[in-house]
Amino acid sequence: MKRLLITGAAGGVGRVARTRLAHLADVIRLSDIADLGEAGPNEELVQCDLSDEAAVFELVKDCDAILHLGGVSIERTYDEIDAGNLRGVYNLYEAARANGMPRIVFASSNHTIGYYEQDQRLTVDMPTKPDGWYGVSKVFGEAVAHMYHQKFGQETAILRIGSLFDKPVDRRMMATWFSFDDFVSLMERVFAVPRLGCPTIWGASANTCGWWDNSHIGWLGWTPKDDSEVFRAEIEQQPKRPADAPDVIYQGGMFTANPVFRNE
Ligand code: NAI
Numbered sequence: 227m228k229r230l231l232i233t234g235a236a237g238g239v240g241r242v243a244r245t246r247l248a249h250l251a252d253v254i255r256l257s258d259i260a261d262l263g264e265a266g267p268n269e270e271l272v273q274c275d276l277s278d279e280a281a282v283f284e285l286v287k288d289c290d291a292i293l294h295l296g297g298v299s300i301e302r303t304y305d306e307i308d309a310g311n312l313r314g315v316y317n318l319y320e321a322a323r324a325n326g327m328p329r330i331v332f333a334s335s336n337h338t339i340g341y342y343e344q345d346q347r348l349t350v351d352m353p354t355k356p357d358g359w360y361g362v363s364k365v366f367g368e369a370v371a372h373m374y375h376q377k378f379g380q381e382t383a384i385l386r387i388g389s390l391f392d393k394p395v396d397r398r399m400m401a402t403w404f405s406f407d408d409f410v411s412l413m414e415r416v417f418a419v420p421r422l423g424c425p426t427i428w429g430a431s432a433n434t435c436g437w438w439d440n441s442h443i444g445w446l447g448w449t450p451k452d453d454s455e456v457f458r459a460e461i462e463q464q465p466k467r468p469a470d471a472p473d474v475i476y477q478g479g480m481f482t483a484n485p486v487f488r489n490e
């Protein structure tokens with residue numbers, strides 16, 4: 227493809243995507259509200275706030291595909307989440323509609339289903355159970371993706387990411403871990419398939435103790451390779467958590483224990 231837009235490119239996942247997905251397009255347009263440093267070869271840098279409608283319209287122009295990572299990535303006040311994740315998603319989808327409907331990957335989250343207990347095995351057609359305003363904002367984004375697909379044919383991969391980090395850092399992440407290698411191989415498939423539609427995909431590696439069923443996306447030809455078991459000995463050196471701790475009971479872990487943060 228000619229130009230791939232990556233929003234949230236200054237963030238933890240964005241910084242990895244910047245280097246590891248560079249081969250997917252002739253030009254990578256990187257965007258964030260935060261500083262993005264110096265442009266490398268084949269990079270365009272656009273600093274903008276996703277809540278700025280005119281700026282997002284300009285941002286999306288001439289893009290063939292979008293990896294939408296930008297926005298608030300943890301529980302925050304309603305107003306902060308509103309700007310980045312509600313208004314931001316509205317602006318992105320409207321800009322895409324006005325600019326040829328480039329294929330989108332929407333970075334959703336396991337916090338859409340955070341209140342399911344850890345002994346439950348989930349398919350993507352089960353009702354959401356968000357564990358805070360952050361999770362609610364991701365449910366909103368998923369609904370927007372479905373609505374734009376139904377109404378206009380906009381294609382989106384709704385990626386419900388577990389824990390996309392170098393390695394799991396606690397017992398819960400043994401189930402939710404998503405390796406960067408598996409993320410990259412998924413992005414390669416999602417942007418290559420001739421028809422995508424609007425599937426919901428669990429963003430997790432092939433963890434032996436995982437909770438989520440991706441059997442509905444066999445047609446995508448993506449097989450995650452990593453398994454958190456290689457970190458088990460290291461993780462089990464951590465003290466055991468009490469049986470009634472939120473991170474032992476719920477799939478969303480400690481997010482379920484967050485208060486509703488009040489706007490200042
Ligand atoms: P991050 O917080 O490191 O990166 C998000 C980026 O979005 C930041 O660089 C931030 O400056 C930018 N941003 C925030 N508000 C913005 C606004 N109004 N306008 C423009 N840019 C704005 O998060 P991370 O870990 O890189 O996650 C990337 C995406 O994946 C996020 O959407 C997050 O919700 C989602 N996700 C990540 C998971 C993970 O394990 N890393 C798990 C589940 C979902």
Ligand code: 15L
Nearest residue numbers: 299300335336337388389402
């Ligand atoms: C998320 O949605 C967050 O963005 C990330 O920082 C992690 O907390 C992750 O979920 C998780 O649940 O491990």
